[in-house]
Amino acid sequence: MRHPSVNSARAAYVSLALVVAAGAAACGPKDNDANGSSGDSTPHKGGTLTVLNSDPQTDFDPARLYTSGGGNVPSLVFRTLTTRNRADGAAGTKVVPDLATDTGRASKNATVWTYTLKTGLKYEDGTPITSADIKYGIERSFAPELSGGAPYLRDWLVGAADYQGPYKDKKGLSAIETPDDRTIVFHLNKPEGEFPFLATQTQFTPVPQAKDTGTKYEEHPVSSGPYKVVKNENDGEHLVLERNKYWSASVDDQRKAYPDKIDVQSGLDSSVINQRLSASQGTDAAAVTTDTNLGPAELAKVTGDKELAARVGTGHFGYTNYIAFNPKVKPFDNPKVRQAISYAVDRSSVINAAGGSALAEAATTFLPDQKSFGYTPYDLFPAGATGNAAKAKELLKEAGYPNGLTVTLTHDNAQNFKTSPEIATAIQDALKKAGITVKLQGLEDNNYSDTVHSVKTEPGFFLAAWGADWPSGGPFLAPIFDGRQIVKDGANFNASQLNDASVNSEIDAINKLTDLDAAAKRWGALDRKIGAQALTVPLFHPVYKRLVGKDIKNVVISDWTGVLDISQVAVK
Amino acid sequence: MSLVRVTDLTVEFGGLRAVDGLSFTLERGAALALVGESGSGKSTVASALLGLHHGTGARVGGSIEVAGTDVQAASDGELRRLRGAKAAMVFQDPLSSLDPYYAIGDQIAEVYRVHTRGSRRAARARAVEVLDRVGIPDSPRRSRSRPHEFSGGMRQRALIAMALACEPELLIADEPTTALDVTVQAQILDLLHTLREETGMGLLLVTHDVGVAAESVDDVLVMRHGRVVEQGPVVGVLGAPAQPYTRELLSAVPRVDAVRAPSQVSDEVVLEASGLRREFGRGKRAVTAVDDVTLTVHRGETLGVVGESGSGKTTLGRMLVGLLEPTAGEVRHDGHARVGVNPAVQMVFQDPVSSLNPRRSVGESIADPLRARGERDEGRIRERVTELLERVGLEGAHYQRYPHEFSGGQRQRVGIARALAADPRVIVCDEPVSALDVTTQAQVVALLGELQRELGLALVFVAHDLAVVRQVSDRVAVMRRGRIIETGPADEVYDHPRDPYTRQLLAAVPALDPEAAARRRAARRELASA
């Protein structure tokens, strides 16, 4: 999962904008029923869809994008080997074929994956899409000039660890074979049953080598999807997309592409976006946002207005906000201390700080509460809604702190409801009742990332959050608890620095499974097993609420992304 | 009907009565001078004539009638019609009295249009005409200049031109020449005289300078503390004053033809300057303020340095005491070349207000040289300061007072005491009395003379006032454009000036005798035409 860079704290405030901009790969809805205006709700082709965003599409190079389909807008331009199923709720967590005819054929213990391209695929200039272009697209994502993508390709492909991309290394990656124009074969260095999920990422988008302009490619990436870029101003701040006439629905059953034109305006203040959507004047009536949620203040207003409330779409992205412990730091080496804090936490005030019960749901499991992740409910240190101070005190006494103790909680200063000062102060307030004095250490965003993701400087007690790169337990648990993923001299996400042989081997075993349902069950069991060690205190899973303009139809919110799918939206 | 009739005029500001029971009349075409020292209320009278106190909170009593308008009863509109049209006023400081942002011709035209409703073009033409009338050369072009582009004398001419614009019956001139050099002053007074002859307008001249009054008017009214001291024809009042105050005033006026008793001058040279030169600015804008000045000052001697504004005399004085470093040349003190300040050479400054720190007691200021010398014994400091205060004619108890509690003359005495505290051998006095009233002036000059005799001080007396310089100096140096153009014993320079410029200067000094004034006016015309 990729942590967002904070554009401006302003933009981040009141919205989960960045959470989503970063992790727009996710999971499904529960009560999504925002269907725009009453009356004829059948979607029709035509019209212009306006997108009001806070973050510009600064990265528009498929090599640099992180999430499945590169998020919402890029997936209108980039088609990938596979893609997320564009459907409401849990159905939306499935991976489906896109350019390929199926989601991939595994062999040799899931270490070799073979894909065949559909016929009749064309770029925006009418030239055919070949498997070599997909290989080239993957290769160029290894170029240091185009860094930014997910680490999986480098980790999984045979001999890719030191590859520096086609600009420096003309030989290319031998792990990818293209025996003909429609076939592409991937050789992995270990079994990976979830490879089809990885193939949803934009690195799997075809890039015609002749059109590659290196770092300038993002100014006008060549489209394989239903729309092409006709305007890209101020580094992605204003985009205009129009129909790619060489795309047809006959070779793409996922993207509906109702509007004729899509106008993306970004760099807007999040409160302005919500004001505009609620006013729905002029072109804003046909507007959506792909990165701005309703904040608590706006929610307070919207819930009091029936018309507005009907225009709110709700989604659930697989995401967990939690307290991380580093057991290498005293007193968090003592499990009783960790348990005491787990008992003392007041989840209701944390949820209030995160925007209230409508915007966050209490979490007692590390995995998000969705089937695709293998959600297995448990609450090993029941704190109730407001914390169990008595039990916490008892444990502290057992741990040798009868008179309470003083600890420092590290958090991010960026106000984004994730690891923010508000949540930290809510925890501070709750732990006070259990006799634990919490000192807050707020760090500037970059400093926070550097500090908590380095084993050298990692604090003992800090706020963290994790979202999955795709809706499965693997990318959710492995980076956090796999002992082999502890990074000593770089960005480390295994905060507890857990290196448990039984956990590691179970992860390996599940990765071999190509039956994703079976895998999910075992991820759930593993989550509970790790949870018993109290290495984290899960706090809440965020809920995304977003307004759409009053002319918007066909709002589809999958549990994969938690946000409306722009490829399904109609304005007529 | 008289042009101006003032009866029993009183003006009060708050509780303070500035004018008290004043009555006078001025006939058409006549000229009257209100003469008095600062605080006598003379300018207040001038303002009252135009009703300028309306709405300022001043209480004006008695009756004022100017050119047929009852000023006391007049409405704002009537007053506006009086001002500028029937009675025009010329102010003391011509620079600040003109709007710095507009061309002079436009300002005159504006005034003209207020009263005549003529066209813009006609008003401009009138402005050029009156500027020409007051002797501004090339007036069409110069009318487009802004005030700061004019010299002081030209500005005063422009102000007079503004006054003439609507052909008023009365011209009120409030200290019209005080800010000007003596030669310029003479020109302005001559101009006023000529204009009066030609237009037949009445003149009310307000001045502190008896000489200026003697040169310009028929009648004089001496004021003190808001009351009339003496009034009558100028010949009578100035020639044979009836009142003691008038006599005191007259006797205090320094005479340019007075001969002074010589000081006890020794041969010992205490201060010597050779080849002094000082430039300001760099490159093309460089200005040479003092150029190749060489002089010596002996123990017990007074060297007068006289010159008009811009002649470089102040710069010279500052170089002599070491406040300014010369660009070239050197200053020797007791035979030693010297850089920077030296307590043995002190200075008395022109402005008694700005030369004392308003935030420190005068005693502390006087004690500065003592403390700087390393004196730490508060008792001895106190004692010495008391002694100095008494020596300059103040009281020891004044130690704790602040400068604003003193009058101008007293402040200048404090300045002298401070200079003396350093036990100097030389004191450079830079216009020490020019900001003072004549009676005070005489006292301060006398004090300096006494001190010189007593302490054997050498004095360098820098001033623009030729009469004062003659009064105090053994030797005189006349400066012009940074150079000394003539130097010699005072009597010789004054009685037998060699340089034409010196002669011009001397001819410009106003005389107290009206008849002499008329003769000198004629002589000036000759000099000017020569």
Added chain:
Amino acid sequence: MSEALVATQAPEASASGASGARRFWRRLRTQRAATVAAGIVALLVLVALAAPLLTTLEGQDPTTYHPSLIDSARGGVPTGSLGGISGRHWLGVEPQTGRDLFARLVYGARVSLGVAFSATVLQVVIGLVVGVAAALGGGWIDQVLSRITDIFVALPLMIMSLALLAIVPQSFPRPVLVTLVIGLISWGNIAKIVRAQTLTLKGLDYVAAARLSGWGAWRIARRELLPGLAAPVITYASILIPVNISVEAALSFLGIGVKPPTPSWGQMLTAADVWYQAAPQYLLLPAGALFVTVLALTVLGDGVRTALDPRAASRLGVGTGRTRAAVTTSTATSTATSTSTATATAAAKEESE
């Protein structure tokens, strides 16, 4: 304009008896608006100092959460009427947390006023030292110091704050840090004003007289110049204080100000602006407090200026670089600043050589 500033030095000939300070107070007292403003400023300072006492009186503190007073399902909007105003919570409670707004407002005054006042002191001290040193040092010292001053005038305060606040270790107390950053970066304009004023004062006769007494530069600066700089500096400071309050607010807005749970007005405003529709009093309280403070300080500043000298100080104008809006504090634009390099050679100089 230099001659107008000189006028600062000229005492009123008519004033009698009283010393400078007493005269100042008397003149300040005669202005009713300024007296009221001074009272308000004093009250604000008192409120800030007595914050713990006042909150004890109310029975609340600024950090305790009151989840029962807010509606979690509606984003955490206060449940009570008028934002939850009650006998127990005098000004209502904060949305989302239920923290007591009165307590946060009075504690916020501590930070906002504290930061603003001390940053101003810092700016003034640095400005004075640099300005006086440049003016007295002359020559290359003046050149070097003036260039350094220019640099600090041109450095954007917000941007440098963003960087500096991130560099300094978190253990360093934030309010102090914010103060230091504001003070250390935006002193350029005051230094320019001080330099110009010092140059003017330096030319005055009483300074020359002090030199002739044999005193050194340091003593002259301290005894003769500093008192003369008081008027413009105090006037300017009264303008800077509200500007600095705004800067603190702007830093909070950008997320780099004082850290929670410490309240400050700026932080409250930042958090509250989106609540304008749902909980208006949440926004109006800090905005109102800020308005009253700025108004009082401005009126007081005018009064001080008038009391120090009705003529000279008015030259300074309000001169603000509207830092909040314009984010750099720079343009404190008294005419003295902007034309400090353009020497006014008023023609008056001709007359006095």
Added chain:
Amino acid sequence: MNGFGGFLMRRTIGTLATLLAISVIVYVVFYVTPGNVAQITCGPRCSPEQVHQVAQQLHLDDPLYVRYWHFLQGLVAGQDYSTGTSVEHCSAPCLGLSYQTDQQVLSIILTRLPVSLSLVFGAMVLWLVLGVGTGVLSVWRRGRLTERVLTGLTLAGWATPVFVIGLVLMIVVCGELQLLPFPQYVKFTDDPEQWAWNLLLPWLSLALIESASFARMTRASMLETLAEDHIRTFRAYGVGERSIVGRHALRGALAPVIALNANNFGSAVGGAVLTETLFGLPGLGQELVHAVSVVDLPVVVGMVLVIGFFVVLANAVADVLYAVADRRVVLT
């Protein structure tokens, strides 16, 4: 005019020296700012090897002085850079390339500068009208209720942070009353009328805040002028109050207002961060805050230099205009 030529020379040299010093300061400060630039550029999940490759690519491992030297070289001689597929030239004065987007910093600045200038220029017109107008009115009606109300209003604008004014204005004017569309930047060259309509609220927000200082400056200068001797002259010549206030007193306020204005203009070009952020105007300030957050050193340095340049330039212009408005002032 030789004097003016000399003035220009000295100012240009002074400006260059100041800007150079600023660039050094910014380099040093951001060099020590926490934030692993290569990691941020590469993404948090990048492996140490990858991060190392990115660092090499961006020359982040070079010592500070070497990097600064390269920066100077680029400024003077331009620099070549690789897009991966080809070599491009960034011609002098090259401010370098953005770490994050690989775009030329100068072109980023040039596309954003018109927005900032549009915002500040328009706001300037408004704040002059509002500020000077209020100042004149309050002098004209001095001592009366009008003056107090006007003074109170401008101070209210002054005391309220721009993000509050801007948001409330937007909610009321665009949201509730629907008098104007929500602002969205339109290029002047595309549609001047839309440009103005869309910028109206940002202008107003900025102007409301600035106008107080102009009102006060105007008022103070005018009152001061009214106390001067030449006003007495015109009163003594029967000139009416309207002309005295409107012509002579106002003229006296011109020079200080010009000076204040030029200064505010300069600082606002890069300074209107909050206004740009709130209204989503793609100007310099908005980009700068973003660049700072991701430690994009070349962009930060370039923008700070450009902003510094405007501040210095505005100061110089202020001096020139001051001298034009008040001919007694000599430029040095």
